[in-house]
Amino acid sequence: MRVEGSVALVTGANRGLGSSFATALLDAGARTVYAGVRDPSSVSDPRLVPIWLDVTDPAQVAAAAESCADVDILVNNAGVMRASPFIAASSIDGARDEMEVNYFGMLTLCRAFAPVLDRNGGGAIVNMLSAASWVTPTATGSYAGSKAAAWALTNGVRVELRSQGTLVVAVHAGFIDTDMAARVHVAKLDPGVVARMVVDALRSDTEEVLADDETRAIKAALPHALETLYPPIQARWDERHPRPPRP
Ligand SMILES: NC(=O)c1ccc[n+]([C@@H]2O[C@H](COP(=O)([O-])OP(=O)(O)OC[C@H]3O[C@@H](n4cnc5c(N)ncnc54)[C@H](OP(=O)(O)O)[C@@H]3O)[C@@H](O)[C@H]2O)c1
Helix, strand or coil, rough: CCCCCCCEEECCCCHHHHHHHHHHHHHHCCCCEEEEEHHHHHHCCCCCCEEECCCCHHHHHHHHHHHHCCCEEEECCCCCCCCCCCCCCCCCCCHCCCCCCHHHHHHHHHHHHHHHHHHHHCCCCEEEEHHHHHHCHHHHHHHHHHHHHHHHHHHHHHHEEEEEEEEEEEECCCCCCCCHHHCCCCCECCCHHHHHHHHHHHHHCCCCCCHHHHHHHHHHHHHHHHHHHHHHHHHHHHHHHCCCCCC
């Protein structure tokens, strides 16, 4: 699709990867980029058009679909990670929170903007997923659950919207250098590089972006996930959570 002259809405565009998406779209010639954020005063780039948008609030999503009726690229970027394993977390509050933002938020946005995109000729939806859509790093288990659900959503939405000409792009990545991954001390992707990959994908009508070698390796290993991906995850978990032998 043509990015030049397009009108985009990026959720969570005030910081992290969302801010890089907004910049990359502007640099690629987007005419307008709406920054869908929980606090418009947190948007510092004067080229962006901030709008109130908590993705978990259906009324705000509906209002955004009405006020941003010229959108032809929707970037579902907003996300949370609550670092909650499935069993060891003290409650399932973190898991619920992640599903509310990462899955139900994305679903609500896709549903609200599908008719907008249709009216504007088809356009595109970019859904920010993760390598964790395909493998469960146990310490952030419920985040992986929400990203797996978002991957399923993305595949279904793509099928449902193909006939109206909407390109649906799934973006999977390992660690990216933003606040979300601040506590992780490994090599991380530059968010600007990921954003530019996504702009290239839009331009070439590519439906999936695998942003790094680790993500490509995880996808390739899926048929043998139990034999290859999970033994090191199990070993790390057992080392950090030793259990005394049964009496
Ligand atoms: N960083 C990584 O390693 C990594 C890897 C793969 C995928 N991802 C995904 O990339 C996306 C962007 O993450 P990031 O790394 O940029 O994280 P981040 O630095 O923590 O930024 C998260 C963004 O999401 C927004 N947000 C959270 N809840 C929201 C809500 N209810 N409504 C609207 N906006 C909300 C935040 O807004 P506030 O400022 O208001 O909190 C912020 O702008 C997420 O979907 C994440 O899961 C990240």
